[in-house]
Amino acid sequence: MQTISKLNSIVLAAGLGTRMKSKKAKVLHEAGGQALVEHVLDAAAIVVSPENMIVVVGHQADKVQKLLAPRGCQFVTQIEQRGTGHAVEICRSLAGQDGLTLILYGDCPLLTPATISRLVETQRNGSFAATLITTMLERPTGYGRIIRAEDGSVAAIVEEKAASPDQKKIGEINSGIYCVDSALLWKHVGEITPNPASGEIYLTDLVEILRGAGHRVAALLLDDPNEILGINQRLELAEADRILRARKTRQLMLDGVTIFQPETVAIDAGVEIGQDTVIAAFTQILGKTRIGADCTIGAGSVIRDSVIADSVRVGEYCFVGTSVVESGVQIGPFSRLRQDNHVEAGAHVGNFVELKKTRFGAGSKAMHLAYLGDSNIGAGVNIGAGTITCNYDGVNKHMTEIGENVFVGSNSTLVAPLRIDADSYVAAGSVITHAVPSDALAVGRSRQMNKPGWVSKKRKKV
Secondary structure: OOOOOOEEEEEEEOOOOHHHOOOOOHHHOEEOOEEHHHHHHHHHOOOOOHHHEEEEEEOEHHHHHHHHHHHOOEEEEOOOOOOHHHHHHOOOOOOOOOOEEEEEEOOOOOOOHHHHHHHHHHHHHOOOOEEEEEEEOOOOOOOOEEEEOOOOOEEEEEOHHHOOHHHHOOOEEEEEEEEEEHHHHHHHHHHOOOOOOOOOOOOOHHHHHHHHOOOOEEEEEEOOHHHHOOOOOHHHHHHHHHHHHHHHHHHHHHOOOEEOOHHHOEEOOOOEEOOOOEEOOOOEEEOOOEEOOOOEEOOOOEEEOOEEOOOOEEOOOOEEEOOEEOOOOEEOOOOEEEEOOEEOOOOEEEEEEEEEEEEEOOOOEEEEEEEEEEEEEOOOOEEOOOOEEEOEOOOOEOOEEEOOOOEEOOOOEEEOOEEEOOOOEEOOOOEEOOOEOOOOEEOOOOOOOOOOOHHHHHHHHO
């Protein structure tokens, strides 16, 4: 569906969530790689344009706004927590007075875009004042029960405490998610009176008010009750994370990605992966990572917020963070691209090699046991095992510049700031502190000295 111009969305996200036992506002907790409220806004975005989304904030309002502000939505602060009806009513001045209003909850991350589209279409195409989402539960204890009228519309919502024994047997429950005719919403929402027991204003009472005014309310019955799972404690958070990640791996596999033992793999919602890429067990692909086609990601590897081109092989137990990896690169096993690296096409980064803020040239190789930090390395360079760039002097970081086709021997120590020009050699075991010109051999080690009989003399003294 395309976004609808006369459709507003109100997302209720003001609660702290005391049962989470956390200092963090409930909607900021993450599942599937995003904050709970981000999933809700992403699902609603299929029908609601950003400027028509209103998020009601309360606890840690500044943090929620900081997270969501880049999306272009609007915010209303519920200073006093007086219930869902009150939260909706304070949006009156920002929300459209005609068209439809979609009412969602910031702690329901499993509601799908398809279901939201169905909800809006049901309301648009019917002669109802509102449509609400319901589902069937085998154990509906604690939920408001849906009482149906003879024509199938919703006659009432009866809360658990007020339900009769027969009503408690009803398995259809209220989700609290609505699509309402905006004109009728703003005409009647102010008529909701505070609950005598709690003093809060509950949006569920709007159904009875609309019926009393001669209007009908429809119900959209969902087959999957997981979609309306609200997160109130860590156990539910873990279940939502499991479901979201299972959805993600399923969709990727349908799109042509091979994932072995998908139940062991964690792939965030924002990740993109190309066709014929193979993901091994126990990998984590996180954040806004983009992986091209025909890649292999080895078991136990973690890739975060990185861009990986086509035909890249990442071996087992590697870490790639905030880096760009061009096509045909081989990484690992046991490599660490710590942060802000750019590995050019066809390069090899081998086992126990760490890169940090390094540009590694096309076709260059560092196959074993090296640390390359704050460096710019040209094409066709060979970095011998045990080589390190000494980039930190105790106060500042310094750059190491290595030109094309340089050969750096094993166990070399390159003390930055340093420049090694193209087509030069560095002898194994050297400590290099001065610039190396092109076509030169740099040797930075003392001459070997052998002392015959030294071992025997030492043993006698002992």
